[in-house]
Amino acid sequence: MTSPEILLRDLTDEQFLARYDCDRFTATVLSNRLRYSVQHVVTGLLHRAFSPIIALCYDFAACICAPPEQNYAMSAVTNGLSVFLGTMSDAVRVAVEEYGADRLVPGDLLVCNDVYRIGNHYNDVCFIRPVFHDGRIAGFMALRAHQLDIGGMVPGGFSASKHNIYEDGLVISPRLLYHAGEPVRETFSLIFDNVRGAELMLPDFKTIHGCCSLGEELIQETIDRYGLDAYLGSLRYSCDASAESMRRALAELPDGDYEGSGSLDADGVDDSEEYTVQLSLRKRGTRLEVDFSGSSRQARTCINAGPLDAKTAIGVGLKMLLAPASEFTSGTFRDFDVVIPPGSIASALPPDGAVFCYYEVQALIVTILLRMFGPVLGEDALGGDFGAAYVHNANGVGPDGTPWFCSAMAGGEHGPRGGSKEGDGDGCSCSYIFNLMSPSTESLEADFPLRIMRREFVTDTAGPGTHRGGAAIAKDILYTQAADHQTVPLRFRKPSGVGVHGGRDGALGGVWIFGKDGAQPDTLVGLGSSVYADATAVAGTLDPKTQAPDPDGTYFYFGKTPVWSTGTGATWRYLTNGGGGWGDPFARDPEQVKRDVRDGYVTVAAAERDFGVVVKGDPHWDPEGLTVDAAATARLRK
Known part of the structure; x- marks a missing residue:
């Protein structure tokens, strides 16, 4: 029989110090300080960006990831685009390890956008800044931002008609955009020789470089003030706190097997085929297995998602439903496993499994979770x-x-x-x-x-x-x-x-x-x-x-x-x-129904048909004169 988990709040001061190399007050302060730091970074991007989709839509997110010995765990992330939350840590790990952590020096900025390496779509370019302290990597400042265009057959990229990766856009494998603080000319040339709107993207790239440099400075200030051990301990603490929150929420969910499915209408070839996402959730104790087996084959055009995108949707959906109060980190994913057959709508393979509209698959997954857990959660x-x-x-x-x-x-x-x-x-x-x-x-x-x-x-x-x-x-x-x-x-x-x-x-x-x-x-x-x-x-x-x-x-x-x-x-x-x-x-309160009729959300006929409320009067010519016929409503509802 396994011993019960000791909650973070129940650790003694000595146990907490031994686990995180700092006291609980310092760990909490640093966790909040790092979240503030990344939010400060993207506030600067929002107000200095040139591309409309960044400046007007907030299509970006930034995070702090732990060093390689902590497996690049995402310990702090901005209140930004949720579709990035499950891809950022993996993007940093894959890009850094492919390029080589030992080749990085202070002032470097890695760039990558390959959907099969780091998730999302090609326009969502990831920028990764290593943070050094005393000659070693202490972490990473990462920023992912949607770029105005990335080449391909459609200006801007948003289309369901692209059939393969060659039509989708420029693939950027992990490479340096800046080296030791200086721009790498061949990388800039590679990108801007292949995209539209370079006159807006170029200043954005320079702004993003400045924002990542600011993030590095803020992290280094934290280390200088509190010490490296306390900083690294706070990274572990942030992830452990999120994992504990999700674990406790899963424990409240009844054990069992849950099934659900939903579909996208069609791909860009014809309307003969709906594309189904099939979910099987097996929950035992505090563990959850999410299985996508039975989902449709990968679509013939770019409405597919990659496995990191599917993972994101599961994490965001479960957290929204079960544990909305805690912070989102890599720890959020710790207690569930995801099984995704390759070559499916949720895990497409190149070159013909083009990925662009991944967010549509993610939204569908969330809908399936809402319907699946509706009967279980009851009033929640x-x-x-x-x-x-x-x-x-x-x-x-x-x-x-x-x-x-x-x-x-x-x-x-x-x-x-x-x-x-x-x-x-x-x-x-x-x-x-x-x-x-x-x-x-x-x-x-x-x-x-x-x-x-x-x-x-x-x-x-x-x-x-x-x-x-x-x-x-x-x-x-x-x-x-x-x-x-x-x-x-x-x-x-x-x-x-x-x-x-x-x-x-x-x-x-x-x-x-x-x-x-x-x-x-x-x-x-x-x-x-x-x-x-x-x-x-x-x-x-x-x-x-x-x-x-x-x-x-x-x-x-x-x-x-x-x-x-x-x-x-x-x-x-x-x-x-x-x-x-x-x-x-x-x-529903009849007075609320009357207000809905007055405000134009519900017609008089629908109030009676759908809510069993009889509203008298004319909502167009005398909206404030509407009344509820209480007797008729009572008879109808009975």
Whole structure:
């Protein structure tokens, strides 16, 4: 019989000192100090970046990794992009060991982006700065940031049509970008000879170098003040604290075998095949095995993920559901194992298993976890979100001959989340697996030839519940110049906003083009279901005649036209999926339902149908005069 685990808080002062080479107060101070240090680093990047996707969207993360003798463990990470959390430590380990730790000197900056080595996609370039103390490596400052372009067949890269690694973009194996503080000319030439937008990426690279140098200085200041042993002990302590938090959460989960699955709509070849992620979770005591066996083969185009991306989604999803209060470190992953067959949608192999839309597989994994654990968690369950990024890629040439492209900022990237025991779902956020900012309308309109005509909640799209999900968002983007477009909506066949604890699923959305061949500028398109009949339906499960969303309708395949060309004045509409509800809708406070009717989230008819609440009055002409018919509501709910 194994002895019970001694919790960190139960260690004596002598035991703590022996384990971490510092007292518990110092370990806590240093853990927080290092988290502050990396956050300080990325704050500088946010305010000095040139590329819009960094400066406006927060598409980056930074971390401190331990030295090789601690297996490069990620001990502190920023409140940045969650899709990077499970790849950073492995990226540092793989890049450093392939290049050679013994070849590194102070002032070096390694760079790498190969998805099969370090995860994510080629645009997510990883920059790694060794931190030396008394001639030895004491750790690493790592920063991963999405770059505007990395070459390949599509400006900006966001497309589901790329078939292999050669179409995907430039592969950068681990190499020096800076050596002893000086730029390595051949590395800069290799990269900027193969990418678009180098005039923005070059200053960003220099800024990132400065940010990593700042991170190194902050780490060295910590070592100089507290000593190397205390610093190294705090790295171990941070990971152990996260591992303990997850271990205790797993112990509360009933032992058993859990099964779940979900699918992406199609790849970029045709719509004949849905791509399924199959999860089998075997939980015993404080250990968990996550098995992806049975998942679909790798897709024929770049909607695949790599194994580190799948690992990330499992870690983020489990922590969000089971242990949300602790810090995220490499220790978060310590007590579960991941089994992923190679050559699958979650573990694609080169050259034909192209990886770009890895984040869509990650979001799907989180949806599966939400549905799988909903019955087990009971009132602690969390409703599903809008489930995808609905990324849009547009490019063209301006009147003066200057090319432009706008990637992953003017589509359906933000939408609703699900309800929980704490309340209704958020209305406008990124999906759970992300942590991106929504770029301001003014910034987008200043940088690109487009106008954001609408960003509006849509009635009767939120999943009903005691606490309803967030309502779907309709976002209309009018392009003031002719352009070519790629769109990647992969979650319109089945609801992603899963209802939990008695709540119901959110509605399905879609994508359309109004005035595809050109339209009057400043044309505002209505929201009623009748407007879609004359539009070009791009994606969604829609009524084949009206082309309005219909869960019993026909699936419209986004890739039937790989590149959508539009004239001046064309408007793209992205309607996200709705968030899932939490709890029995008939238990929702009737006054809350009345407020939802007043605020346009729910119609009078849906209040009666979905919530059993009879609302009297006219929400359009007299919203403050609405009343609840208590007697009729009681009869209906009974």
